[in-house]
Amino acid sequence: MNKLGVPTSIWSHIENRVSLTPEKQFLVDEFGRSYSFKEFYQEACKYAGWLRALGVVEEARVAWQLPTRVESIFLCAALCKINAVQVPMLPILRHREVTFMCRQAGVDLLIVMNEWGGFDYAGLAQDVAAEGACRRWELLPSLEDIGCAQMDTKNPVRTEEGDGERWIFYTSGTTSDPKGARHADRAILSTAMGMNACLELTAADVVPMVFPFTHIGGIIWLASMVMTGSACFVLERFSDKVFPAMSAAGVTVAGAGTVFIQEYIRYQKRLDEQPLFASLRCTTGGGASKPPNLHRDVREILGGRGYVSGYGMTECPIATMNTLHDPDRQLAATEGRPMPGMLVKIVDRDGRQLGPNDEGEICLKGPHLCLGYVDSALDTDAFDADGYLRTGDIGCVNADGWLSVTGRIKDVIIRKGENISAKRVEDVISGHPAIDAVSVIGLADEERGEMACACVVPANNMGPVGLAELEDFCIANGLRRQECPERVEVFTSLPTNASGKVLKEELKRQLASGG
16 A cells, blocks of 8 residues: 555455455356455465475566466465565466576476466476476466465555556567566556546446466456456456356456457357357457457447457556547547656657657557566667557557557567568578578458468479468477468569568568459
């Protein structure tokens, strides 16, 4: 709490919520387990006791690579209580990424499941620790095993409550190595507060956690729910198999992005007149482009207010967002106006600020902004002289303040909301003996938002490389399946400028025209 009694850390908001509505239902999962805010608090304290017994103290750096389960949420809250620095990692990450992140972030403890989705996370963690990238690793105890743990009743010391580094979220960028954005609790809380206002969230709402909880959006939603007293439906894997359980849970705000919303719409069409979400107020999301007809389809097929989206990134989440009361034309075509305290400017190539409706690079500044990168050498290029984040995205702001995102400077493909480094994929494919040159581009796709297309020039006297063969090669050389190209196009040569740089926009134009 600050001097005015306002909570300024996530844990203090948890304590505040438990004092207000202890018996209110908070977490419900697809297996029928249910926890009130009081029970959530108690389980978090047990996990905190387990962590204390392991020697985890304030400022310790703890990475956790876990699926979206109630146990993961309990652990996250426990680490908030201890005041550790958390490094959440997406479950799809493998040895290269996890090793790099743990080593760069100086991780003291890595927490994983034994096995999930057919993958040996314990074996991965053991290898990472053996290579010296983290000091130790542990398996996350089950709720049954944690039941005998001593509850942690210590009050953490917070000399920089809300302002100090508490989170490191890694994101793929234009380089092969992930970038670690350092965040304070205050940025997460400010983002959640703005989202709460835009969506008018209350204790009556039920929101599904459909994307990985380890994503920064998962932590923002945790803060949001604790602030408002709303309930969370927790599911490990997003598929239409869990839609009936989501429907039974009474979902009112369905997220969390274009791909998810499109799945809801497809499923609803099969139900005919029976509503999938009878109590739906709106859908919401961000992180990927949206088709211009998506807002209309939500209103007509799913019901509610429509698609209320926003714009941001790991370094600066939800900088802008629409509201329930915005005109349909803005909900359909824009990403809303700046959140309270957030500043958005559009600049030309020389950094000069542009006027309304002029297209340029989007730059962001305000309370949601990260503290910088773990690798501080990246800060120089990432922020301008006035402290604005250079997003690498192209867009414009109209005279009334609504932001439209029209493209990207950054060479990143956003597939189902996940960033894929084109350079990393190119680096792998360039090692294929049958390929002389390669350029990987993102093509618009209704299902994925974008799909990766490998534009290749075959080596002399070598036949064309098929998609299946290329995927096998990429996986064998360290790429995740999600990073592999989903389309291959063969060229006799790639278009380049005078300095030899491949003209990717020209490739996109050629493919769009069928040339």
